[in-house]
Amino acid sequence: MTIILKKLLKCALPCLLLPICLAQEWPTRPIKLIVPFPAGGPTDLVAREAANIIREDFKQAVVVDNKPGGNGVIGHGVLAKSPPDGYTLGLVLITVAVAPHLGAVPFDTFKDFSPITNLIAMTPIVVANNQAPFNNLSELIAYAKANPHKLSFGTPGVATMPHLAAELLQLQSGIKMTHIPYKGATQQMQDLMAGVTLLDFQSSLVLALPQLKAEKIKALAVFSEKRTAQLPLVPTAKESGFNDLTIAPWFGIGAPAGVSSDIIQKLHSSLVKGFNGHDVQERFANIGASIQTNKSPQEFNLYIKSEFDRWGKVIKTADIKSE
Numbered sequence: 001m002t003i004i005l006k007k008l009l010k011c012a013l014p015c016l017l018l019p020i021c022l023a024q025e026w027p028t029r030p031i032k033l034i035v036p037f038p039a040g041g042p043t044d045l046v047a048r049e050a051a052n053i054i055r056e057d058f059k060q061a062v063v064v065d066n067k068p069g070g071n072g073v074i075g076h077g078v079l080a081k082s083p084p085d086g087y088t089l090g091l092v093l094i095t096v097a098v099a100p101h102l103g104a105v106p107f108d109t110f111k112d113f114s115p116i117t118n119l120i121a122m123t124p125i126v127v128a129n130n131q132a133p134f135n136n137l138s139e140l141i142a143y144a145k146a147n148p149h150k151l152s153f154g155t156p157g158v159a160t161m162p163h164l165a166a167e168l169l170q171l172q173s174g175i176k177m178t179h180i181p182y183k184g185a186t187q188q189m190q191d192l193m194a195g196v197t198l199l200d201f202q203s204s205l206v207l208a209l210p211q212l213k214a215e216k217i218k219a220l221a222v223f224s225e226k227r228t229a230q231l232p233l234v235p236t237a238k239e240s241g242f243n244d245l246t247i248a249p250w251f252g253i254g255a256p257a258g259v260s261s262d263i264i265q266k267l268h269s270s271l272v273k274g275f276n277g278h279d280v281q282e283r284f285a286n287i288g289a290s291i292q293t294n295k296s297p298q299e300f301n302l303y304i305k306s307e308f309d310r311w312g313k314v315i316k317t318a319d320i321k322s323e
Contacts (some may be wrong), residue, residue, distance in 0.1 A: 012100035020033040026086050030061040033253075034082075034090035035089050036075020038068040041206055042287070047091050048117055049283070054089075054267070061286060071157060074128030075107030080113060083260030089267070091252035094161060097307035101315045102159055102322040109308060114255040115300040116267050119275050121203035121289040124223040125234075127212070132198040137169075137221045137240040140199070144175035152178045153199040154188035155161050158323045161249040162201035165223055166233050167318040172242055181323070192217060202248045205230055205288030209292075224246040232286050250292060250307075252300060264297055 034049050035219060036042040044066070045268045051062040067075035072095035079090035096109045099140040107113070126137075134140040144151050155162040158181050170177060180197055182188040189207050192200040193216050200217075202208045209230055211217045225246050227236055237245035255264065272293040274280060281291050312318075 004202075007217070011046045017127050026260075026266075027058050027060045029087065030063055031058075031086075032063050032065050032088045034079045034088065035064055036068065036072040036079075036091060036093065036095065037066070037067045038277075039064075039066050041165050042122060042206060042289070043091055043093065045287070048119050049275070049280060050091075050119065050253055050271060053132060053271060053280075055207070056190050057270040057274070058123070058266075064288050071095060071099070071160065073105050075106070079254070079256060080107035082256045083113070084256045086255065087262040088258050091197060091254060092116075092252045092304075094250055094307060094311075096314070097304055098159055098164070098311050100132045100308075101112065101312045108272060110249065113256050114257050114259045114264055115270055115297050115304060116253045116255060116264055117294045117297065117300050118250050118252040118292050118303060120284055120289045121250050121292040123286075123290070124161060124249060125202050125208050125231075126165070126220045127192065127200050127202065127208050127217045128220055129192055130216070130218055131197045135218065135220070136235070137237060139218060141175055144177055145175075148176045149178055151199060151277065152180050152197045154182055154191060154202070155201050155203060156185045156188060157181045157183070159315065159320055161203045161247065162313055165245070165247050166201045166246075167320065168236075168314055169242070169244060171314070172244060195298050200234070211286060212261045223288075229285060241315075248292065252304075254300075260311075268294075268297055287319065 003026055031054060033047055035047040037041055046066050055062045068076050072093050075090065076095055082088035092115060094111060099105045100109055128134065134143045153166055155166060157163065163179065185202060185207050188200055189211065193199050193211065212219055219231055221237045221240055222228055222234055223237050223245055227234065275291050275293055286290065
């Protein structure tokens with residue numbers, strides 16, 4: 001029996017060690033990075049920075065694959081169903097914390113992904129037409145209370161981060177405004193400047209900053225933890241008395257569930273080091289974004305859970321329905 005057992009172990013050992021060997025050899029071929037939004041936006045900037053870091057550190061090609069649709073739902077669904085071999089990664093956005101509260105989605109936020117690390121947080125901002133009769137959040141609240149439902153605000157769509165920020169502001173202040181969802185941030189900015197709307201919520205400074213510098217619109221507040229260096233005179237919502245209006249549209253990276261923990265840790269170390277480099281920090285600071293990496297994949301997972309719980313409550317309380 002002993003001789004037979006030894007022979008069986010000898011045969012089985014290579015099979016048992018195969019996952020370890022594969023993790024040690026990884027990567028031996030190009031890696032695909034799924035981006036759940038079209039090329040050209042902030043998500044694409046983050047993805048291409050991540051791709052460059054992985055490419056340089058692991059000496060393998062990284063192919064960015066844009067899979068837009070459903071406000072990020074389609075791309076996340078593709079990532080969730082990809083082979084867990086370490087050769088398909090994807091941007092994991094706040095979509096995974098919001099979309100499941102609005103209806104059926106092709107992924108399970110807590111079973112289908114291997115979170116690696118958060119990467120950056122954008123700076124959400126509320127801006128107004130120059131002719132609007134308010135210049136800060138306090139004046140906005142007073143005007144909206146005196147004119148319930150008459151003040152229209154634009155966002156890039158239902159249940160987007162700017163829309164959730166606007167709903168949270170209304171819940172905390174007791175005001176009632178009228179939501180005008182757009183297909184994207186560009187048209188809503190044009191309508192704001194034209195006076196079609198007086199108020200506008202943006203998830204980042206990318207479109208707002210050039211118009212603010214040209215004095216074509218005015219800023220009321222940012223929803224970030226601290227003031228942004230690009231607009232040092234614009235207060236945070238917290239400074240205006242709204243302690244729970246700190247919002248961070250975030251862009252992380254993950255893999256399908258089941259990827260080797262060794263591969264996940266290698267990617268975590270690479271991306272955290274890369275994104276905290278001075279040049280990368282400076283590039284994202286120029287568009288009003290801050291580096292928000294995690295100490296571990298587990299910490300990122302806990303952050304996703306906290307965001308899932310937070311926005312689930314807002315969606316339920318505000319009775320937000322998907323389009």
